Amino acid sequence: MIFNFTYIGKYFLHVLLPRTCAHCKEDLRYPDDGPLCPDCRANLEPIPELHCKKCGLPLDSGGGYCFNCRGHKGDGAADFAVSAFVFNPELRALIHEFKYRGRRGLAGPLGLELAKAYDRYPELKPYNFVIPVPLFREKETERGFNQSRLLAEVLGREKKLFVLEDAVERIRNTPSQTRLTKKERHANMEGAFKVTRPELVKGRRVLIIDDVATTLATVSEIAGRLKEAGAAGAAVFTLAREP
Numbered sequence: 001m002i003f004n005f006t007y008i009g010k011y012f013l014h015v016l017l018p019r020t021c022a023h024c025k026e027d028l029r030y031p032d033d034g035p036l037c038p039d040c041r042a043n044l045e046p047i048p049e050l051h052c053k054k055c056g057l058p059l060d061s062g063g064g065y066c067f068n069c070r071g072h073k074g075d076g077a078a079d080f081a082v083s084a085f086v087f088n089p090e091l092r093a094l095i096h097e098f099k100y101r102g103r104r105g106l107a108g109p110l111g112l113e114l115a116k117a118y119d120r121y122p123e124l125k126p127y128n129f130v131i132p133v134p135l136f137r138e139k140e141t142e143r144g145f146n147q148s149r150l151l152a153e154v155l156g157r158e159k160k161l162f163v164l165e166d167a168v169e170r171i172r173n174t175p176s177q178t179r180l181t182k183k184e185r186h187a188n189m190e191g192a193f194k195v196t197r198p199e200l201v202k203g204r205r206v207l208i209i210d211d212v213a214t215t216l217a218t219v220s221e222i223a224g225r226l227k228e229a230g231a232a233g234a235a236v237f238t239l240a241r242e243p
Contacts, residue, residue, distance in 0.1 A: 094110070095212065110151060113239070171193065
């Protein structure tokens with residue numbers, strides 16, 4: 001008889017420290033490695049092929065651009081934005097556990113999902129240099145990590161991209177964007193970031209990494225600062241896109 005000691009170890013660990021699904025809170029089976037149960041994992045929604053070529057928003061009907069981007073294709077600092085998944089309840093729960101409940105270990109599986117989605121977007125290939133959205137220093141100290149940086153590190157490792165360390169700094173501790181309108185969000189981000197190492201971005205195409213895209217106010221502000229510092233291009237890639 002051949003024993004699978006990996007499964008045996010997982011079983012006893014599950015008995016001692018049972019794990020639950022990040023969304024539905026049901027017990028996870030001991031062979032399951034992921035943070036979601038199979039049913040919740042199956043409910044994750046990849047961004048459909050029909051999405052806005054500018055902001056990455058899923059589209060209900062034909063055409064290459066959403067209503068807001070139509071006629072404004074060249075507007076905005078970012079060249080374009082794309083995402084891995086729709087920000088649905090299952091992914092929302094997972095990102096909440098990651099960011100606000102200190103589950104730093106989720107950076108691995110979430111970063112791998114980002115890396116898998118990267119291959120669906122050939123337009124990302126020219127952007128070989130990666131910059132995560134920075135947190136304000138005190139906020140990062142309080143949280144213990146920057147979730148965007150951890151995602152960027154996994155993506156960079158998996159796709160052989162260069163993560164530019166400390167090239168951009170958040171110089172203003174902006175209020176939460178949660179209850180703000182789109183216009184207020186963009187105003188809230190004005191002057192919030194500074195390119196501290198312009199020599200790292202000059203002449204390069206840079207990919208900005210964040211966890212969730214809503215109005216793109218944060219990443220658009222960073223893209224603008226990067227281009228002012230001489231970047232040849234700045235695109236956005238996020239784990240989730242809020243409809």
